[in-house]
Amino acid sequence: MSTVPTDRKYSPTHEWFLPAGDLVTIGITKFAADQLTDITFVDLPAVGSSVPAGEAFGEIESVKATSELWSAVGGEVVEVNGVLADDPGLVNTDSFGQGWMLKVRVKDAAPLAGLMDAVAYEAMLAGS
Amino acid sequence: MNATDKIAGAGLVPPEKLIFELSHPGLTAVSLADGDVPAAPPARVLPAELLAQSSPPLPEVGELDLVRHFTRLAHRLFSVDSNFYPLGSCTMKYNPKVNERAVAMPGLCHLHPLQPEADLQGILELLYHTRVFLEEIAGLAEATLQPCAGAHGEMTGVMIINAYHRHRGEDRPKILTPDSAHGTNPATCAMCGRHTSTVASGPDGRVDMADLRAKVDSSTAAMMITNPSTVGLFDPQIAEMARILHDQGALLYLDGANMNAILGITRPGDFGVDVMHFNVHKTFSTPHGCGGPGAGPVAVAEHLRPFLPGPQVVKHDDGSFGWASPGPLSIGRVRSFYGQISVLIRTYAYIRALGADGLRQVSEKAVLSANYLAALLKDHYRLPFTPPFAHEFIMVPEFREHGVTELDVAKRLIDYAIHPPTMSWPVAHCLMIEPTECESLATLDEFADAMIAIAEEAKTTPDRLHHAPLTMPVQRLDEVTAARKPDLRWNPPDEPSTQS
Incomplete structure (x- = not known):
């Protein structure tokens, strides 16, 4: 299972965080999408709203389950992936790419340092 | 007779039409008495903007056809009075x-x-x-x-x-x-x-x-x-x-x-x-x-x-x-x-x-039944936890290499006239089995035989399971599209669906 991108950080609850300057793009991992199976709906906050660090920012629904989406970082939502409203299956087919969810402008990127890198995340998956 | 022989005959139950599809203009199941209020044309007593341009497309069906339609549907109800219902977490026991x-x-x-x-x-x-x-x-x-x-x-x-x-x-x-x-x-x-x-x-x-x-x-x-x-x-x-x-x-x-x-x-x-x-x-x-x-x-x-x-x-x-x-x-x-x-x-x-002793027997037999099934199935499905269990247990179908998931197994059980168990909760991909105290040894054995037969099918004919249930009026429904693009309304043939 060496399909986890090495350019980003991972939470224990299977979200990924890709920093670029003061913007952080957030999505969920392939493992999470596979566990949820076919995703039917992604509920994301509005552009301009704020996401608190260490709390839920939205919900994801599949034919199997509903789950919260969690962010390690806080900040202002500058962009959401509007394509997911019509095609939530993108999270299944391209979770690390076109299935991204949010872009957040963060004031404090420090919490990212406490997350896992790709190697640690894969080790966690292997242990589960 | 093995479990596969017990599958109900395929295709014996025709699909039931919707009540709208049974409609023939002019038929009715009601006969209203003449009112004691003088009748008046709607156009004379209501403002023009409140008048519909056409009648609502309500089904027009005679009383006997109406009764038969709902009686046929009623016969398709699945309940603990008709079949085994081992739904974990919700104790679907017999209601005396x-x-x-x-x-x-x-x-x-x-x-x-x-x-x-x-x-x-x-x-x-x-x-x-x-x-x-x-x-x-x-x-x-x-x-x-x-x-x-x-x-x-x-x-x-x-x-x-x-x-x-x-x-x-x-x-x-x-x-x-x-x-x-x-x-x-x-x-x-x-x-x-x-x-x-x-x-x-x-x-x-x-x-x-x-x-x-x-x-x-x-x-x-x-x-x-x-x-x-x-x-x-x-x-x-x-x-x-x-x-x-x-x-x-x-x-x-x-x-x-x-x-x-x-x-x-x-x-x-x-x-x-x-x-x-x-x-x-x-x-x-x-x-x-x-x-x-x-x-x-x-x-x-x-x-x-x-x-x-x-x-x-x-x-x-x-x-x-x-x-x-x-x-x-x-x-x-x-x-x-x-x-x-x-x-x-x-x-x-x-x-x-039941009395005090009877209530205790309820629990003793519910626990015994669950552990009996776990013992029969442990070589065919993975038990994530170690017995003894209480009144229910979870087991995981491990047929991913054959492309068979817990959903396929659950849907196939319908062909054996057994209600699918709870799936994927609280452990991903599991099935949760709760037989209750009410079932006979014969029913428990039939269920175990069915589960073992499905486990064999998962390895030998996995494609069949993807289409299960195979013997019902409808086979596998497209739950993903139903959830992503719900189309909840019947549309007359001349009025295309609002969903693509």
Whole structure:
């Protein structure tokens, strides 16, 4: 299972965080999408709203389950992936790419340092 | 005869048309008498903007066709009265017919809740005894019958917990739930203004005591736990959990969803529970499903009695029965009138029919049945936890290399006229099996044979399973598209669907 991108950080609850300057793009991992199976709906906050660090920012629904989406970082939502409203299956087919969810402008990127890198995340998956 | 031979003949049941598709212009199932109000053309008595341009497309069907349509549909209902229903977590046990006879007695079903107490002595006596029975089964001081569902009982319980801490001058915003908790537990906490913190389970499925110790503090109001848990394991650490919570001034709440495993064997009050609810519609056998009807009586320990809702059904010193008003610390009413009476009458009938020894046998046989099935199936499905189990257990179909998932297995069971079990909860990809105490050895064996046959099919003819059920009027439905692009309306042939 060496399909986890090495350019980003991972939470224990299977979200990924890709920093670029003061913007952080957030999505969920392939493992999470596979566990949820076919995703039917992604509920994301509005552009301009704020996401608190260490709390839920939205919900994801599949034919199997509903789950919260969690962010390690806080900040202002500058962009959401509007394509997911019509095609939530993108999270299944391209979770690390076109299935991204949010872009957040963060004031404090420090919490990212406490997350896992790709190697640690894969080790966690292997242990589960 | 092996299990495969028992699959019902394919294609014998034709699809039932929608009532709209049975429509023929001019037919009707009703014959209205002439009204005694003079008829007038709508255009003369209504403003033009209120007049429809055409009649609504209601189905036009004769009475006999109407009766046959709904009778055919009724015959397709799947219930515990027709087939085995091993739905984990929801105790779909047989509902004895004597319960229905009791609840239909004219002296009970024709009562009005506003009749004076003197006219209601029979039902009040029944409710009083039901209350006392539940208190005894719980090993707790007092119960209320008002809550009308399991989750309503949870809410009542957490309101009592909140009132207790408030009365002691404390604000405790946090409630702990194990990671195997029913989803209603955190939802109840949120409804009652508390936030939840999850306590981890160890690899054996029991609560991780180190994590519990780390998370209990002076802001903890309570822990809500289901024991036996949703993975079908009784947690023997429960008394120690209660001690840890009580040492910090917190309370222990028991979700009684799985009481079917412990009736008459152990009592929640004896292992440290302060407040619990019963799902009497599950454990005490009243018809439920599709969301109701239920009842969720709540029982509390001595120190929580002042906070119970009221009015309470009581026995007076002169032997008569009546209602006692709630005291100043009560959380008040949680239900209009006195609860879900028809469910409580069935509960009473069930308890009286079985008696104390019978209730204990219920749990003993429910536990035996679950462990019997686990033993028959353990070589064909992976058991994530180690037996012995309580009244239910989870197992994981491990056929991913053949492209077969738990959904395929569950759908194939429909071909064996067995209700699919709960899937993918609380462990991903699992099936949760709860046979209940009601099934004969022959039914349990047939179920095991079917599951083993499906496990073989998963390895030899996996493609067939992807289309299962194969013998029903409709085969595999496209649940993904149904969820992503719901099309909930029938459209006449000349009016295309609004969905692509």
